[in-house]
Each structure stands twice: as structure tokens, then as C-alpha cells.
């Protein structure tokens with residue numbers, strides 16, 4: 001294995017990517033309907049919201065995917081990044097009841113759980129030698145405040161100083177601030193001082209308050225989601241951002257969502273990764289959801305890559321879309337795939353059946369089979385290690401019928 005370092009701003013990206021892209025785009029013939037978009041991409045000009053809608057409705061999905069793939073290739077070549085992480089969901093007890101959520105429980109339900117700090121540390125201990133990141137999100141517990149999480153995070157850091165802690169979505173930050181009667185900045189800076197390394201992007205859903213009122217009434221507003229991430233970035237805490245699609249939103253809503261995120265990314269450059277994932281219908285309470293086909297998942301990933309010029313990484317979230325579509329997504333503009341994961345509840349309770357508990361070689365094989373170079377990254381995309389995959393001992397032999 002060999003490694004290299006990058007800065008948080010470059011995040012492993014070739015700094016000459018616009019020049020690389022311009023050269024690559026000029027070698028192909030594009031549908032006339034895409035000419036103005038291709039010409040903007042060639043000069044590093046930001047695509048407009050109308051361009052985004054056009055990409056969503058362009059009849060040739062493969063051509064949109066090719067464009068996205070060229071942007072991905074110009075930035076990162078054949079590299080595809082993954083992390084070695086474990087998901088620990090600290091509690092499913094939640095004071096809210098978002099319509100799409102299959103995970104939350106009220107405190108009185110028989111299968112409600114809350115990990116004590118000791119139980120959380122025991123969970124971490126099981127995977128400590130295997131991972132370099134713990135990803136923790138959970139319900140809005142009615143009794144836990146910022147002090148509780150300061151103790152949890154500092155205890156975890158004390159025991160496992162080399163494991164990065166990526167924890168607490170924007171709505172959890174809002175809840176902790178309310179519980180402790182302090183503002184977002186104080187909440188975030190106390191958690192940072194306790195050892196929080198970065199924020200996950202969960203909870204963005206669709207940044208349109210009319211839709212949020214229907215699908216996740218009571219959750220943070222669009223502006224609050226953006227403000228909490230803005231405050232985190234201003235304190236030097238990097239974060240990811242997400243989009244839940246296939247509920248009741250329109251294509252225009254998806255593109256506006258992307259536009260809001262890229263504008264915030266312009267301010268501090270600390271959105272590391274965008275994670276688009278479709279609504280999973282099982283066991284949840286949103287019968288009016290439109291759902292998303294596999295083609296639509298690929299197209300949404302491709303359009304994200306083309307629209308989000310100020311967010312370096314686009315993730316194929318295999319926990320949600322499964323390994324097969326995630327591999328395909330790597331050819332539609334995604335450069336990052338999450339992750340070894342080890343254990344996960346939120347997506348699996350909603351119907352996901354993706355494999356858990358991969359090691360780094362299984363992840364590397366997944367990436368290599370899709371045609372790319374597997375690169376293990378750290379949480380903040382500043383340390384990279386190329387992972388070599390051994391050739392199979394018994395190569396597959398497929399008979400050809402003449």
C-alpha cells in the first residue's frame with residue numbers, strides 16, 4: 001500500500017481539473033441540446049438551475065452520465081475513495097416522527113434503545129482495530145443534552161484517539177442547543193473541544209420548507225440546516241451534505257437543493273462530500289412517495305456531479321442503493337463509496353439489504369471490479385492510501401457458446 005497527503009480544500013483533487021476537463025470535452029461530439037452546458041463546463045463556468053433541470057430531462061441518460069464521468073475523471077482520474085468506518089447509532093429514541101423514518105421509537109416502545117456511554121465504548125471497542133472512523137447519528141433523545149455528548153465524545157476520544165468521530169446531524173445539533181439553552185455556535189464549539197471531528201450530512205432531505213412540513217414536520221427548517229453547517233464550517237469543522245429524493249419533490253426542487261448547498265460551500269469550502277440517496281419505502285409512512293428508479297438514482301448522481309462544482313466528492317451510498325447500483329454510479333460521476341460500515345440500522349430498518357461488515361480488501365475489490373483504483377481515505381479527505389487487491393486464486397472461466 002502506498003499513500004499521499006492533500007489539503008482539506010483540494011481533498012485529493014487534481015488542481016488542474018478544469019484544463020483537464022476542457023481538453024477531454026473537446027474530443028467528443030455532444031448532442032446540440034447539451035452544447036451550452038458543455039461549453040460552460042469547458043471554461044469552469046457554473047451551471048445554472050435551468051441547466052440542472054435540462055440535465056434531468058435530457059433524453060439520453062448515458063450522455064449525461066458520460067459528461068459527469070468526465071468531470072469526475074478530470075478531478076480524480078481513476079481514483080475512487082472509500083473509508084474504513086463503523087456506524088454506531090447511539091439511540092433510536094426520538095421526540096420527532098418524520099414520515100419517512102423507519103428507525104425512530106418513542107421511549108415507551110419495547111424495542112426502543114439508548115446506549116449508555118459504556119455500551120457505546122464497548123461497541124467501538126469491537127471494531128477499534130479495524131476502522132479509523134465512527135459514524136454516529138441517532139434520534140433526538142428527550143433527556144440528552146450537549147453535556148451528555150461532550151462526555152460521550154471525550155470518553156471515546158480518550159480511549160481511541162486515532163479514530164475520527166463524525167457524528168450528529170444538523171437536527172441533532174439543533175436539539176442539543178435547545179436542550180442546553182445555548183446557541184449553535186456554542187454547541188458546536190463545545191463538541192469540537194470534546195473531540196468531534198466532522199458532521200455527517202444527514203437530515204437535509206429536500207431544502208424546501210413546504211415539502212419538509214409534509215415529510216418531516218418539526219425538523220429543522222432549510223435555513224436552519226444551512227446555518228448549522230455554516231456555523232460548523234466557520235469553526236473549522238468540515239461536514240457532508242445529503243439529499244433524500246423520491247418522496248414528493250419535483251426535479252426543480254432537487255436542483256434548487258443542489259444550488260443552495262453549492263452556495264454555502266462557496267463560503268468556507270468545507271462541505272466535503274454530497275450524498276444523494278433515494279427514499280426507501282419499506283416499513284415507513286409515506287405512501288404518496290413517488291420513489292426513484294435505478295436510472296433516476298444514476299441520473300441524480302450524475303447531475304449532482306455536474307451542478308456541485310464547489311463540493312469535491314460525490315458519494316455512492318451503498319448502504320442505501322446497494323453494491324450493484326453503487327458500482328454503476330462510479331461510472332456516472334461518483335468518486336466515493338461508503339464504506340466498510342460494519343453495522344448500520346437506519347437504512348436497513350427502512351428496507352436496505354446491502355452487505356455490512358466489509359473489510360478494506362472487500363471494499364477495494366468492489367471498487368476495482370467497477371474499473372477504478374481503490375483508495376482508502378481518512379474522514380477529512382487529507383490522507384490517502386492506495387489499496388492493492390490480490391488477483392483471485394481461481395480466476396472465473398466463462399464458457400463461450402459459439
Ligand code: SF4
Nearest residue numbers: 094096098101104139
Ligand atoms: S429522521 Fe431523525 S429526527 Fe426524524 S424521526 Fe427519524 S430519528 Fe427522529
